[in-house]
Amino acid sequence: MSIAVNLVTGFLGTGKTTAIRHLLRAHASAERWGVLVNEFGEVGVDGALLDGDGVAVQEVAGGCLCCVSAPAFATGLNRLIRQRRPDRILIEPSGLGHPAQVLATLTGPLYRDVLDVRATVCIMDARHLQSPRHREHPTFVDQIHLADVLIANKADLYSAIDLSAFEEFVWQLKPPKLAIGIVEYGRVDIDWLNVGRDSGRRAAFPESHAFLVDSEVETHAQDARHWILIEGTGDGYRRASWSISQRRPWRLAALRGVFSALGLERIKGVLHTDAGWMALNDDTWQDIRTPGDARSRLVLIDTAAIPARALDRSLRELDDGDD
Structure with a gap:
């Protein structure tokens, strides 16, 4: 049976790790879950944060999974599959990681008969919609474009203007999202992992990381x-x-x-x-x-x-x- 896989994306500081910890606590204990986590820094922190939740955690530190760390990504994923044989894997790229190449790898011939790629979930902070530095960053844009599920986290910190801007923004997205959520403290609905996947989504900036070298x-x-x-x-x-x-x-x-x-x-x-x-x-x-x-x-x-x-x-x- 193929292993269910979800990509959990989001820019720096949006609460991806907190959301994943919530999902790990909410999942059925009979299922074996694994997490592959990537960090932009050379020293892994998220792996230690997730390690206490009773799941298999594989870390890839230094650079982004989509470029500098791509070989380490495949090695880490293969090790997680071979040694842990999980029922589901959550993959958390760096907040600066472009999801296009990761998705291409997961859905490509190497893993086609091994992985069942489910919904890509993007965790965002709606306040970033008011920031030109975020709105103009190719990775920020494509994390949203390529997501099947878009979740505005940290809602307890939003103003009425932030909420209105987010609602207006999401209804303009094409193709539409399969699920949209507004949550506090990373409390992501576990059912959103299984809403499906739209393989027709395209990146607006697919080459933004192609020549990036640290x-x-x-x-x-x-x-x-x-x-x-x-x-x-x-x-x-x-x-x-x-x-x-x-x-x-x-x-x-x-x-x-x-x-x-x-x-x-x-x-x-x-x-x-x-x-x-x-x-x-x-x-x-x-x-x-x-x-x-x-x-x-x-x-x-x-x-x-x-x-x-x-x-x-x-x-x-x-x-x-x-x-």
Whole structure:
């Protein structure tokens, strides 16, 4: 029997991982589910966030599944299929990942007899419709164009203008979506995964990632504590990623102060603190289970320069404590 597959797309910060965690909690326990997750940073964070939900998780970090990480995507997907034999796989590309090539791979001859590709679900933030930077970004546009299901998440933060703009926007989309939702906190209806798939959808910018090559990827500060900082650029964004084995848990109050002052577009991390393991998602902190790989991980993304070296010094000072 073919394995059901859903692509869950969405731009940076729309709540894809939160939505997937909700779906994982809602699915029938008799079904084996797997998740293939890709991140723009070189250090994986989402895999650690999903790992505690009792499903098989395969991570592909560094670049987008559609271009730089394409070979790793096939390797990760094959490993997930071979080792876990799931009934369904949810695939979460990076927020900067263009879905066209991923869909072409999933529906191509290599997987045609293995996978049953179901609805592509796009999680968006309706407030981004008021932002020219988002409306003019090819990946943002095509994540919406290629979706069978379009979900406006974070509705608790919307104004009446945001809701009206979203409703006007979706009714103009051609071909129409098979399902449209407005939700809070990633509470996606699990039935939306099975509404069907329109194979006639076409990307407006199919070549937008065709010649994208990451540049300026540089690794810094490796030492005996396994402290790695990686900086890079790609698709108009800068990123900094950390993987750290700490001497001691960081003080949560101090971490809050460090990160609240950054003001970056995307901050995501799994961090070992004196209050336990915490997930950081922009300005939201949440308790999580101890990850299988007990390292703190952090990814920062922005179009402007990221103060990575200064932040690295601050984190090292917290780790050194009173030494």
